[in-house]
Amino acid sequence: MKTNYIPKTRIKIYLQKFFNKLFSPIDSPSSQLSIISSLHDDVSPSPHLLDLSITAINELKNIDLIDIASREKIEQKWVSVYPGEHYKLLGALMKTMQPKVVIEIGTFLGQASLVLKKYTPSNAVVHTFDIVKWDEFRDTCFMQSDFNDGKLVQHLDDLTTDSGFIKHKHLLMNADFIFVDALKDGIQEKIILNKLEEIQLKQNCIVMFDDIRMWTMIKIWKDIKRPKMDLTSFGHWSGTGLIDWNG
Numbered sequence: 001m002k003t004n005y006i007p008k009t010r011i012k013i014y015l016q017k018f019f020n021k022l023f024s025p026i027d028s029p030s031s032q033l034s035i036i037s038s039l040h041d042d043v044s045p046s047p048h049l050l051d052l053s054i055t056a057i058n059e060l061k062n063i064d065l066i067d068i069a070s071r072e073k074i075e076q077k078w079v080s081v082y083p084g085e086h087y088k089l090l091g092a093l094m095k096t097m098q099p100k101v102v103i104e105i106g107t108f109l110g111q112a113s114l115v116l117k118k119y120t121p122s123n124a125v126v127h128t129f130d131i132v133k134w135d136e137f138r139d140t141c142f143m144q145s146d147f148n149d150g151k152l153v154q155h156l157d158d159l160t161t162d163s164g165f166i167k168h169k170h171l172l173m174n175a176d177f178i179f180v181d182a183l184k185d186g187i188q189e190k191i192i193l194n195k196l197e198e199i200q201l202k203q204n205c206i207v208m209f210d211d212i213r214m215w216t217m218i219k220i221w222k223d224i225k226r227p228k229m230d231l232t233s234f235g236h237w238s239g240t241g242l243i244d245w246n247g
């Protein structure tokens with residue numbers, strides 16, 4: 001069966017769109033309720049995180065995603081939208097970090113996976129996790145050949161479950177970059193954070209969260225007591241946050 005998106009998420013999106021049509025003071029293609037809040041009580045970004053962010057931002061202009069955008073079957077080519085989408089930032093981070101082990105939680109149509117694959121060194125492996133296989137999404141950007149060289153692997157395990165997490169514990173402990181972009185329901189991401197706290201991540205591991213300014217994510221992001229940085233202006237309009245896990 002071809003899946004378009006998880007129906008519950010779709011209903012939520014429609015309800016928010018309806019609410020915003022009625023109450024939002026601005027007219028934009030997408031808007032959601034959020035909170036502005038002081039950062040004075042928050043953890044400072046580490047020197048490593050500041051350096052990484054500045055270098056990656058400088059690399060943004062060198063990131064070319066036209067080849068991946070041409071794979072998008074949907075009318076809107078999200079990969080090349082900038083500002084507002086996180087794909088260029090992902091490419092710039094990979095170019096700057098040169099990671100060997102990359103993990104993405106939430107594959108969906110594959111745009112981010114393809115960016116991660118394109119901008120990591122040839123000996124890197126990108127492990128992308130979803131609970132739905134890539135070829136079940138009607139508008140997938142993947143081709144079977146994307147998986148042939150072993151640089152991109154999809155796992156159909158749920159890292160929010162004990163069994164899924166234990167199965168991939170050593171992979172997570174070996175990761176240089178973990179991109180968390182799954183449900184954002186206010187529960188899943190908290191579970192992932194709690195589980196990551198139980199293991200020892202690599203010294204320089206960077207964890208990136210999508211949608212940190214979404215209502216369901218605000219508290220989760222605020223509660224992270226590790227060096228972190230909000231890079232929303234350079235990433236996804238609904239929030240992009242980086243954590244220097246052991247910084």
Ligand SMILES: C[S@@+](CC[C@H](N)C(=O)[O-])C[C@H]1O[C@@H](n2cnc3c(N)ncnc32)[C@H](O)[C@@H]1O
Nearest residue numbers: 105106107108111112129130131158181182183
């Ligand atoms: C926002 S999309 C990911 C978009 C993708 N990272 C990108 O930037 O192109 C969210 C995806 O998370 C998946 N998902 C939901 N629950 C999940 C879970 N527990 N583990 C992994 N993926 C999950 C959904 O099936 C959906 O494909």
